[in-house]
Amino acid sequence: MTESLTPANLTLRHPELGTGPVATEPYWCPTFHQRELDSIFRKTWLCAGRVEEIPNPGDFFLKQVPTFDMSVIVVRGKDGVVRAFHNVCRHRGNQLEHRERGQCSTFRCRFHGWAYGLDGSLAAVPDIKAFHELDRSQRGLNELPAGCWEGFIFFNLDPEPSMSLEEFLGQQAQDLVGYPFAEGKNRFEFEGEIQCNWKSMIDSFCETYHVPFLHERSIIHTLAGPHNPFGRLLDIRLKGPHRTMSVGGNPTYEPGPVQALAYQYSAGPSVTSGGTDTQFELPKGLNETRADNWAIDVTAFFPNLIIVISSGMYFTHQMWPLGPDRVVWQMRGYLRGAANAAQRFGQENAMVELRDAVLEDANTLERIHRAMRQGLVPDVLFHDHELGLRHHYHTVVNWVRENEAG
Numbered sequence: 001m002t003e004s005l006t007p008a009n010l011t012l013r014h015p016e017l018g019t020g021p022v023a024t025e026p027y028w029c030p031t032f033h034q035r036e037l038d039s040i041f042r043k044t045w046l047c048a049g050r051v052e053e054i055p056n057p058g059d060f061f062l063k064q065v066p067t068f069d070m071s072v073i074v075v076r077g078k079d080g081v082v083r084a085f086h087n088v089c090r091h092r093g094n095q096l097e098h099r100e101r102g103q104c105s106t107f108r109c110r111f112h113g114w115a116y117g118l119d120g121s122l123a124a125v126p127d128i129k130a131f132h133e134l135d136r137s138q139r140g141l142n143e144l145p146a147g148c149w150e151g152f153i154f155f156n157l158d159p160e161p162s163m164s165l166e167e168f169l170g171q172q173a174q175d176l177v178g179y180p181f182a183e184g185k186n187r188f189e190f191e192g193e194i195q196c197n198w199k200s201m202i203d204s205f206c207e208t209y210h211v212p213f214l215h216e217r218s219i220i221h222t223l224a225g226p227h228n229p230f231g232r233l234l235d236i237r238l239k240g241p242h243r244t245m246s247v248g249g250n251p252t253y254e255p256g257p258v259q260a261l262a263y264q265y266s267a268g269p270s271v272t273s274g275g276t277d278t279q280f281e282l283p284k285g286l287n288e289t290r291a292d293n294w295a296i297d298v299t300a301f302f303p304n305l306i307i308v309i310s311s312g313m314y315f316t317h318q319m320w321p322l323g324p325d326r327v328v329w330q331m332r333g334y335l336r337g338a339a340n341a342a343q344r345f346g347q348e349n350a351m352v353e354l355r356d357a358v359l360e361d362a363n364t365l366e367r368i369h370r371a372m373r374q375g376l377v378p379d380v381l382f383h384d385h386e387l388g389l390r391h392h393y394h395t396v397v398n399w400v401r402e403n404e405a406g
Contacts, residue, residue, distance in 0.1 A: 042158060091111070
């Protein structure tokens with residue numbers, strides 16, 4: 001059956017993006033990659049983690065930034081403010097903190113013992129009288145602009161960002177206010193290095209045209225099914241450099257015995273189940289069309305954060321480019337706290353189903369990138385329901401050009 005398919009008119013809503021093919025050079029060219037780093041990753045707001053990771057003053061964690069081989073300390077100060085600092089001692093440049101997370105009142109360098117307060121100020125210097133020109137007020141930790149939105153912590157490598165965090169996140173963030181992100185107490189993580197371009201990695205999670213084919217052994221029956229054989233989206237909203245794709249579920253899907261138990265006793269519908277908690281009141285930005293068969297929204301925040309949201313759980317992707325053909329892929333899943341063993345079983349099932357599905361994407365992307373790099377695919381033509389990819393492509397190219405133009 002195809003009569004319930006959503007129409008192929010998403011791209012026509014945005015004539016400024018065109019309908020023709022686009023060159024693949026930005027996906028593999030080393031020169032363009034360097035321009036991306038300078039214009040995008042050193043200039044935009046990047047996600048570090050969640051406030052639940054540092055609930056108390058003195059709590060901290062390290063955020064590794066693989067793109068620049070850099071480490072950032074994210075800490076909650078005595079005043080309750082969340083701050084971010086380069087993880088570098090201001091004496092000789094030694095890495096200041098080595099623990100991935102912890103609790104402290106000061107950060108002390110293991111090289112010469114210089115100590116810093118939670119606000120980054122230089123608190124103590126051994127044998128300070130032997131320094132001829134040491135102004136402690138000028139030797140505090142290098143602080144990075146930082147801010148929070150709905151519990152997500154962001155930082156910016158530009159000491160003077162052109163936009164505040166609120167301005168940068170814009171309407172996309174405003175429309176998601178109210179989703180219970182903080183209820184995601186149970187967390188699981190996956191991380192790996194993939195031999196492809198960072199944009200290809202993001203693109204793979206921002207379209208569902210591939211679901212009936214690449215995922216024929218995993219999520220085809222829950223997120224496509226007989227009423228949606230081509231995996232068409234319910235809707236897509238472009239909001240500045242960001243975008244949201246609404247994905248429908250299959251209301252006629254009947255899970256197998258074990259899967260049915262997992263779905264029945266889960267603390268909420270999983271991303272892969274195609275189901276929805278009808279008692280859950282969605283914020284404006286989720287399922288904006290209010291489709292009855294809505295399952296998930298894929299919310300993409302430029303440049304490298306994706307938050308996939310259902311009514312029962314959410315998970316994030318972050319892509320950190322290591323080069324034009326290598327990317328570190330970090331995935332974190334957040335589930336509501338389990339009240340009993342049955343709910344915990346449901347969550348384990350959700351984690352495994354999600355893991356298996358996303359690994360199918362990663363394996364394919366390496367082969368795609370190899371063909372692009374070899375010049376075998378000079379351009380690509382996007383499907384109507386790959387509008388999110390077309391939008392991302394133009395956003396990246398335009399962001400680079402506009403930044404270089406000043």
